[in-house]
Amino acid sequence: MKRVTDADVERASNEATDWLILLQEEPDDAELRQRFDEWLKARPENVSAWASTQSFSDMAALLPAVREAGAVTKTPAAGAQVSPMSPRTSARRWAMPALALAAAACLALWTGPAMLLQMRADHVTGTAELRQVDLPDGSRVILAPASAIAVTIADDQPGRRVELLSGEAFFQVRPDPARPFRVRARDVETTVLGTRFDVRLGSDDVAVSVEEGIVAVATAGAPIENAARLVAGQFVRVASDGLSTRGSEQPELVAAWRQGQLYAQETRLGDAIDQLRRYFGGTIVLTDGRLADRRITGAYNLADPEDALRGMARVHGAKVRRLTPWLLVVSAS
Structure with missing residues (x-):
């Protein structure tokens, strides 16, 4: 039996995310469904990746990101830009039905503290x-x-x-x-x-x-x-x-x-991710409290928060899954 490598798992994970998007975009496409079934049966890691992706997709419905509307923002010192979601991505229908109601429910929780902060802040x-x-x-x-x-x-x-x-x-x-x-x-x-x-x-x-x-x-x-x-x-x-x-x-x-740099010196991974969240226009979910207590040391580029997050996770063999352009999930495996 062929040994499953980390690269195989990463590939399967990325493909599973792509399939989730495609199937939600075209739920009635019989040919697409057949190709998906063939992919699912092709390798055992595909089955595992698909099950995990569906589980994380359910989590996504409960943890919507409240994105800021508007133009591109800039980190002046680094000269780097964080681009908004592309029109094609933002139009993806798969995210809308599951997240719309959850976003409405979370909006009240989010806007209350945010409004109080705005009132107090200069x-x-x-x-x-x-x-x-x-x-x-x-x-x-x-x-x-x-x-x-x-x-x-x-x-x-x-x-x-x-x-x-x-x-x-x-x-x-x-x-x-x-x-x-x-x-x-x-x-x-x-x-x-x-x-x-x-x-x-x-x-x-x-x-x-x-x-x-x-x-x-x-x-x-x-x-x-x-x-x-x-x-x-x-x-x-x-x-x-x-x-x-x-x-x-x-x-x-x-x-x-x-x-534009984040320097960590024996810093808790959870604390470093908290800092990174301020640069990512969405939500970063850390699923394992024990992983949050692990320590990291290194320099990370804030102009690319997703790449920085993957570098932080890699230190302890953790995985980063991108379920949508604005939802990243960090898990121990």
Whole structure:
């Protein structure tokens, strides 16, 4: 018996996805159905791939992506574009019946938090969009994709405050000894006078990394003498339970997303995928919690989030299935 290789499995998986689309597009085509039956019987891996594809297709109906309408978005630093769905792809009838009702059901769940975020935020970015924000005090913020901030800076106020509501942001703070600059992300507050640093909201932690200068990181409201002091090339991750992890990296790697790169250093795969989701105009599903806890180290190109995802998964022998142009599923096998 011929040994089934990883390449055979990958080929069968891709072909199964193609067959799913074709059969949904032309359900009454007898010749197409006959060719499908012949393909299904040709190799044992085809049977397995088809069963898995049908299972994931059912999942797709429960996990529709809410896509942003509009034009192509750009990552300015990398100069890369993320193109919208092609007319032919968007017209594929197979996705519509199964996903329309699910999209309607999920829309209320999605729009509620999104509307609240929009109401609180002063500046917001969309998928794969970077935006530079010049603040009234002369400081500058670069917002990562799918991020939002609320700004409280006025001449008649003693302090300068920015709240990171979602995503990630890089701050270049104009020095002013009389007016400390504070960035709050959940219960974590970073205080500076003048420096360059990055703050990221993870699913279960807040990460602060310093490119230049010194920052103090503490739980909001805690005495400043209890704060963790970070200098250039240092970072701290504060988990939701209050535990913190410190480390170091090359300063030039801080907020590498500005150059279209994601650098992972012993990072949980689940956390890396969370970051990648901000660059993919759809949904990425990770089916295995144990896989999410695996660690990865490497550099990944944010201009091609699907290829980056496949590279991350490959480290631990995981598989990435593309069920639609906007749905990727990561599984252990």
